[in-house]
Amino acid sequence: MSGEGLVDAERRRFNRIALAPSLIVLFVIAGLPAIYLVVTSLTPFQLVNPGSSTDFSSPLRNYRLLPGDPRFVNSLWVQAKLSFWGVLLQVLLGMLLALLLHTQSRIVEFARTLFLIPMVLPPIVVAIIWKLIYTPDISPLYYAASLLNVTMPSLTSSVDFALTAIIIADTWEWMPFTFLMILAALQTIPEEFSEAALVDGANRLQIFFYITLPFITPILVISGMFRLIDSVKAFPLVFLLTGGGPGSVTEVTNYYAYLLAFDFNEIGYSSSVTIVMLLLVVAVSLGVVWMGRRREAMA
Amino acid sequence: MSGGKSGSMIGPVRRSASPRRLVAIGVTLIMLLSPFLWLLQMSFKSNDLILQFPPPLIFTPTLQNYASLWQGAFAASFVNSLMSASFSTALALILGVPAAYALSRWAGRGKHALSFAILVTRMAPPIAFTIPFFLFYRWIGLLDTVTGLVLVYTSFNLPLVIWMMQPFFETVPSSLEEAALVDGASTRVVFLQIVLPMVAPGIAATAILCFLYAWNDFFFALILTRTNARTAPVAVVNFMNYEGWEWGKIAAGGSLVMAPVLIFSLAVRRYLVSGLTAGAVKG
Numbered sequence: 248m249s250g251e252g253l254v255d256a257e258r259r260r261f262n263r264i265a266l267a268p269s270l271i272v273l274f275v276i277a278g279l280p281a282i283y284l285v286v287t288s289l290t291p292f293q294l295v296n297p298g299s300s301t302d303f304s305s306p307l308r309n310y311r312l313l314p315g316d317p318r319f320v321n322s323l324w325v326q327a328k329l330s331f332w333g334v335l336l337q338v339l340l341g342m343l344l345a346l347l348l349h350t351q352s353r354i355v356e357f358a359r360t361l362f363l364i365p366m367v368l369p370p371i372v373v374a375i376i377w378k379l380i381y382t383p384d385i386s387p388l389y390y391a392a393s394l395l396n397v398t399m400p401s402l403t404s405s406v407d408f409a410l411t412a413i414i415i416a417d418t419w420e421w422m423p424f425t426f427l428m429i430l431a432a433l434q435t436i437p438e439e440f441s442e443a444a445l446v447d448g449a450n451r452l453q454i455f456f457y458i459t460l461p462f463i464t465p466i467l468v469i470s471g472m473f474r475l476i477d478s479v480k481a482f483p484l485v486f487l488l489t490g491g492g493p494g495s496v497t498e499v500t501n502y503y504a505y506l507l508a509f510d511f512n513e514i515g516y517s518s519s520v521t522i523v524m525l526l527l528v529v530a531v532s533l534g535v536v537w538m539g540r541r542r543e544a545m546a
Numbered sequence: 547m548s549g550g551k552s553g554s555m556i557g558p559v560r561r562s563a564s565p566r567r568l569v570a571i572g573v574t575l576i577m578l579l580s581p582f583l584w585l586l587q588m589s590f591k592s593n594d595l596i597l598q599f600p601p602p603l604i605f606t607p608t609l610q611n612y613a614s615l616w617q618g619a620f621a622a623s624f625v626n627s628l629m630s631a632s633f634s635t636a637l638a639l640i641l642g643v644p645a646a647y648a649l650s651r652w653a654g655r656g657k658h659a660l661s662f663a664i665l666v667t668r669m670a671p672p673i674a675f676t677i678p679f680f681l682f683y684r685w686i687g688l689l690d691t692v693t694g695l696v697l698v699y700t701s702f703n704l705p706l707v708i709w710m711m712q713p714f715f716e717t718v719p720s721s722l723e724e725a726a727l728v729d730g731a732s733t734r735v736v737f738l739q740i741v742l743p744m745v746a747p748g749i750a751a752t753a754i755l756c757f758l759y760a761w762n763d764f765f766f767a768l769i770l771t772r773t774n775a776r777t778a779p780v781a782v783v784n785f786m787n788y789e790g791w792e793w794g795k796i797a798a799g800g801s802l803v804m805a806p807v808l809i810f811s812l813a814v815r816r817y818l819v820s821g822l823t824a825g826a827v828k829g
Contacts, residue, residue: 261733262652265644269704272641276701277667280678287677347571352563358571360812364582367811368804369762371779375800376585378786385793387584390599419581480671483764487783504673509769514677521674532669536662 288522292515299515309519319520321495322503329414329499330478336418338471341425342463346455348426349433359430366423374487377416381488403488409497413484420484421477425470432466433459465538472535476528500524588797596793611798620799623781627803630692630777631760634699638756641700642707643749647737649708650715664705672765675701680769690772698770699760706759707752714748715741754814758807778803 289306292299313319348359365373381403383389392399402412441454449457482501485491491498491506498506500520507517563571588596590607615621649657679698680689688694718741726736742749767777776784782799785792 258651258733261737262648265648265737269641269645269708272700273664273667273704276697277675277705280675280682280701283678283681284674287681344574347567347574350563350567352568354568355563355571358575360815361575362578363811363815364579364808367758367807368582369764369779369807371762371764371783372585372800372804375782375796376581379585379588379793379797380581385588385596387601390601419578476669482672486764486768487786501671501673508673508677508680514681517673518677521671521677525670525674528669528671529666532665533662536665 284518284521284525287515288518290515292518294512294514309516310523312516313519313523318495318498318503319500322498322500325410325495325497326479326499326501328410329417329481329497330475332414333417333421333478333481334471334474336414337422337425337474338429338467340418341422341470342429342467344422344426345429345433346459349430362426363423365420366427368420370420370483371487373416373420374483377412377419377484378487381412404493406493406496409489409493413481413488413497416484416488417478417481421474425467425474428466428470428473429463432463436462469535469538472531472538476531476535479524479528585797585800588793589801591794591797593792593794596797611794612802615795615798615802620778620781620802623776623778624802626692626695626771626775627761627777627779630695630699630775631757633692633696634703634760635753635756637696637700638703638707639749639753642704643711643742644737646708646711647715647741650712661709664708667705668702668709672763676766676769679766683770689770690774690776692775694770695760695767695775695777698766699763703756703759706756710752710755711745711748714745718744751814754810758811761807 287300288309290300290302291305291308292302344362348355348362368376380386380388381401383399383401389399400408402408436459440458444454444458479499479501481499482505485497485499485502489497491502495503501524504517504520504524507513507520589611590609591605592608592610595602595605649660675698679694683689683694688697722740723736726740727733731739762779763777764779764783767775767780768783771777771780778799782796782803785796785799
């Protein structure tokens with residue numbers, strides 16, 4: 248008994264030594280910045296005015312300004328449109344792609360890897376790729392349109408199409424992610440289910456709606472929520488393709504916060520915008536964790 | 547994408563692929579990868595050829611775009627990217643691997659809270675960290691240094707290591723460790739000599755993902771560097787700003803930035819999703 252107690256004590260000591268450096272470093276490089284961000288959001292800090300970094304005379308000023316800032320409200324709306332259409336298209340197309348590639352074959356297994364390329368490319372390279380596609384002088388897309396006698400407007404500088412152009416690029420980039428998750432879910436469906444249904448005379452469409460779809464619905468939702476969280480980060484595409492324009496048609500909240508801090512030098516106000524964005528992300532993350540747990544409990 | 551036209555793609559029955567399905571897969575693949583292939587072929591064309599339409603199907607590829615990149619400042623940016631990604635990967639592994647092992651053997655209170663904190667760190671938009679880091683670096687003089695980038699990248703790589711390594715440690719049978727402990731080995735020795743070698747593949751996969759995340763970063767480098775520590779992704783974008791639009795150079799630069807990513811990520815294909823979802827879902 249006493250020997251085991253000794254081993255336990257030794258194990259606990261090891262655990263402390265193994266964990267402490269990580270926790271300290273995480274606190275310094277993630278915890279402190281988070282705290283500092285909150286503190287800054289309570290000041291009217293501008294880079295040109297150093298004294299303002301410690302001015303706490305009106306701590307909630309920034310947050311009171313937010314609802315009346317048309318650019319901020321607009322940015323939330325743009326983000327909502329980008330997230331909604333992006334997530335919807337990615338889950339839908341990812342599912343179709345997963346169904347298409349859900350088959351046993353050496354070649355198909357190799358092809359699956361190639362389908363992942365857009366997702367693993369550096370985001371800035373994805374932005375460059377779509378910059379080439381959307382630039383009329385050098386774009387195969389515009390050339391193809393001219394062959395068909397169609398005059399295409401410049402997509403990224405058009406009020407009507409700029410956001411759509413970004414959604415298309417974002418969907419191209421992230422569809423492999425939903426595809427991969429959904430394919431993994433498809434592969435866990437026991438074959439007997441659909442075989443039994445086939446014997447009972449069900450057609451393929453019925454099997455899809457009554458067996459496959461209910462089985463993969465949780466993963467559709469979860470993969471969609473992961474994309475929802477990450478859609479807030481769509482920075483390189485906006486930065487390179489439209490710069491938030493024309494006007495502020497594609498100015499998502501992330502981009503607005505970036506402009507505020509590093510173009511307009513409004514560090515304090517930008518921090519408050521970022522905090523609001525962070526709270527939204529945390530709320531969705533909590534939802535994902537909760538759903539993940541429930542799914543594990545069910546399995 | 548042709549929806550539910552071919553009936554066989556709807557059902558969950560796994561069977562060998564029909565020729566029709568193979569054709570559909572091939573066509574979809576070519577369509578989806580064509581934007582990527584367009585960039586690649588452009589990097590081997592001279593600027594005159596790039597502007598030429600209809601595009602010639604057969605042309606003599608030139609390496610002049612790559613050569614001019616290598617002679618310019620781009621090479622230094624490439625080295626900066628390599629250094630900041632490698633060092634932050636090493637730092638995150640050294641700190642995170644023992645922590646993940648301890649956490650995987652620890653059922654104490656606070657584990658869930660800690661896990662969630664780590665998840666949030668991974669999910670937070672980069673700008674949340676950029677503002678504090680920018681102000682702090684400006685103050686202590688770490689702006690535009692590789693050291694500064696390494697620290698920032700560690701802020702998202704360390705949580706990734708702690709998340710990704712835990713399941714690997716859980717697969718090590720505890721009977722092995724207990725046997726060694728009974729023989730009088732210390733936990734440190736058990737960890738270093740028995741457990742670590744068994745999770746080597748997991749460490750390799752985690753290391754590659756860390757490297758890729760740091761390598762792929764654009765936002766932090768855009769704001770926290772100017773000229774000295776500028777990374778390759780930022781350098782490529784800078785070709786768009788002056789001296790006209792050097793499309794050939796842009797395409798070659800983009801191709802160089804994505805080369806290591808393509809090679810490495812195909813090697814860790816299995817772990818891509820668990821890395822991206824940060825462990826909230828069991829992959």
